Amino acid sequence: MSATHDVKRYPGLGLLTTLFFVYLYAPLAVIVIYSFNANRIAGVWTEFSLQWYSAAIENQALMNALKTSLTVAAIATTVATLIALSAALAIIRGKNVRFRKLSETIVNLPLLLPEIVLAVATLILFSLIGVQNGLLKLVIAHSAFCTPFAFLPIRARLQGMSLDLEEASADLYADRWTTFRRVTLPLIFPGVFSGAMLAFLISMDDFITSNMLSSGGTTTLPIYIFSLIRSGTSPELNAIATLLILASLLLATAALFMAARGTRDHA
Incomplete structure (x- = not known):
């Protein structure tokens, strides 16, 4: 209205x-x-075809890059979500937390700094401590900068959640772990899920940090796509982009559905 x-x-x-x-x-x-154009010249339409999707799926280099990105994103999302959940519980639900605002700022610091600065700092750090494994470097770096993206929805969900049910659980002699597992986690799960999906998409989409830290055999999907662009626009690139758009829409829809369901249940 x-x-x-x-x-x-x-x-x-x-x-x-x-x-x-x-x-x-x-x-x-x-x-x-x-992406459905049969012509190899990307900007000239001739007829409908699915050949570029077939070519993309049969491209072994592309599949390897996708596998690397999915592996890194899955591990980084899990680590980042666990760290974000722990930080949110400590900051929002902690009773005697000193420097609460400072702690929250530190968690969100990767959002405030340019990614190129974080990428260079991470590269220098790994060089100093002697980390050589490309996959390990990517997982650690992605976990670090994905944490604030997972933290924000979880923090918002915790801030909007009443303490009444948790206090009622304590009155019924439930310990803290039981209260968290049976009361707190189900109520904040939409926020946890949304944060995890956001962290996953950020990890899959990252280029700057991945480009600096990747080594042989750990090429991620954004880096591979960039290499295709440098060699010229290809219809196969349109097919890859369309599949990524579809995957992003599905994840966003799932996150919105969980958030709406959680809001309805909480109401």
Whole structure:
């Protein structure tokens, strides 16, 4: 009702909003459409075809890069979510936490610094301590910068959750672990899931840090895609991008569904 009133009050608002979304999503639509183009010249449409999806799936280098990205993202998401959950519980639910705001700022520090700075600092650190394994370097670095992305939804969920049920559980002589497992975690799970999905997408999407830390055999998907762009635009690249868009939409939909379900259950 309020949005409709604003559109009527400002006649150009609806058109401006439409133009904004067209500007934002038109390039994605072009990529999706031309991923079904049979012509090898990406910008010239001839006929509908799925050959570039088949070529992408049969590309062993691409599959290896995807496997590396999924492995790193899965491990980093797990580590980052556990750290973020522990930090959120300590900061939000801790009774005698000193420097609460400072602690929260430290957790969110990777969000405040340019990624290139973090990438260079991480590269120097690994050089000083002698870490050579490319996969290990990627997992540690991704876990570090994904933690604040997982922390924010969990913190928001904890802040919006009443203490009544946890206090009732304690009154019924449940220990802290039982209260967390049976009361707190189910209530904040939508936030945990959203944070984990956000961390996973950030890890899968990262280029700067991965480009600096990757070594032979640990090429991630963004680095491989960048190598394709440097050699010229290919219809296969459109197919890869379309599959990534579809995967992102599915994860975002799942996260929104969990958040909506959690809000409904909590209400």
